Amino acid sequence: MAYLSTIDFFENRSFLDRWKAAMKGDLDLSWMNAATEQVECRPQNPRRGLTFRDLDVGSYGYTELPEIVRKNRTFAPRGAELVDGLPDLQPEVSRKSEVWAYNIEGYYEEAMTRQWNAATDIAWHDLAKYDVPDDVNRAFAQLCTFLSEVEMIATDVPAKWVGKLSADFFEVKNFVATQAMDEARHAEVFRKRALASGVGLMKASPQNEWSLKQLRDADSFAEMSVGLHLAGEGFVLTLFRFSELISPTDVDKKMFRLVMQDEARHVGYGMQHLKWVIDHFPEKREMIHAHLDEVENMIFGGGYATEVTESFIILSGKGLKKENIEQGVRITAQFQLKQIEEYFERLDKCGLTERRRMSKLANAMELTKAMLAEMGIAA
């Protein structure tokens, strides 16, 4: 057994006696005088209802949550009275700056109110109205295969950390739970879209599988988040925006608008988390840079995943003819450069302004621009 309660509840006399007494109406009631703060929280904005921000008061709030959690190593809710005998959950992350983000409570509440349903919120029946050319249909099925493949890494990886975080960081745990659900829905919607296309799924993407493995194996929550939320999901967010543009049907445009909403929230968390780290845990800066070196290598290596780039080219150019491909390459080049540009803009906004100077990816972006210009593709 991995853990045995310090109390055997079938045998413990004091536990059983107290239960018996309570069932006779003989109550101890010592908990009534728990040494906790008395508060009466109210919704500040009735339209938003009672939010976690409304609960940010005194010892219950996150504003007063100390940088290092020294006392609560249990399941006890933040602000509850702690008593002797509570178990140690062995949290591995007890420093707020490892996990916290500005507006974490807002991201969580937003996620809760913007849940959608891939089964019913997409007009699946309308797909039959569109006559999509076979090449485009297959390219779209390939894009959906790739997206279905990569989405759930953003469930598995943060979920792995939930049990390692101090219970005092429950807003982060709750946010991760919403993200897990978002990603499950994304894997679902892209899978269903491929299977509703008349094509089915296409090829898996080995290069991207190696990337997923790298995202999984970050050393700390902060590094994991920079790789996953900011870089990985940031690139996917730009991909979703372009995918909406090049989608073959209005059904697909709606699908991308919905997933974009979720993805933007995850990227938002990643940015606000990195900003928090930079502001409150400055000694992490060098580690983040070292991690970004690896993350950027992973991103650049994505060039091997031609099944993704090429499906994007065909969708952008709307076919396989020479003129379609030329048009597709132009749009895809713009899209790829936009992905990288937005990535650096995000890092700038988080306060990591020196990243461009240090980055091989930034260098590669400039070379790519020059190369595309030479090839006659405006960049």
Place this chain on the structure above:
Amino acid sequence: MSFYLEKDYFADEELFNLVNQVMAGNLTLHWLDAKTERVRAVPRDTQRGLTYDDTNVGSYGYDAIAETLRDKYTMAPRGSEIWGRLPDLGYTINRKSDVWADDVARLYEEAKSRRWAPAVDVPWDALAAAKLPREIEAAVAQLSTTLEEIALVGLEMPSRWVCVINQEFLEMKSFLCAQMIDQARHLEAFRKRALIGGQGLKRASVAAEQALKEILFAETYPAASLSLNLMLGSGLLTLYRFLAAIAPSAVERRIFSFAMQDKARHVAYGMGHMRYHLARQPNQAAVLAEYLDRTEHCLLGVLAAPELVEAMVLIAGRPERVARFFERAVEEYLERCERIGFAQRGRRSRLRPTLRDVLAA
């Protein structure tokens, strides 16, 4: 990092040439003739939309998943063409009957369609309009404190397992994600209920937490699911129903009605999973029965935690009503056990005699 990519791609000439080739319009198109099944899934029931049940077709379907997965350790979508050199993503649960339930895809679909948001779907104003008597409010605050502790464990359990479960079991992993968000919602609702009432949170429960830690740290997924989804889940389902019935205000009534709906789904999965598991691994019945012998005391540790029992007695007004709740909780749990294949659980379990002893005193 415990894993680094094999190459420095920035110095990889092969990659540079490939990208140049593609961007010059010379596509490889190696993927265009993927050797996969061509299907067109359509919603069978327009009201329900396109469900996982509708995509349960051919090589893509969950019916086609093998009992043991020996050569699939990646996130490649089930039914896609697998090619090239792929990594091992470290899954340690690769046997279908260790996690599957016949109705898991349906339960996932249900979870999405029954979503709620505590911030806006609970009539919080009702409490401002009519405050509860001080003693009752204290009891609700204590109850909410303990239920928040329990909900956190409900969130942590699926989080611990989802990343080690093979991606082939997509629908099941998706159900775990739904379970995570359900539990996050419960944690939120109970915390908000405590903090809106004027008394704040009360005391953390040693008994409940010790029991919860034993449940959370189960060594295998089947054991974890049995103790959390079926044993504790069954107890909590009865508890939420009881609390909805005795709720002192519309706020608690609404919260417990919603929570009941979610918990019923977790219990349904727990039962379906155990049925599936025992049907394919009948030898596990003895192992898990022995696990229940050792772990059932935790059900009492949670439900009979002094902080919870005393709060319930105050809210219910009479201990006899709480006694009936305990009888119902134990009977419903044992009945579920017997229904899924733990024959004689009722005779073997120490729950009934212990409860009889407590109530007879």
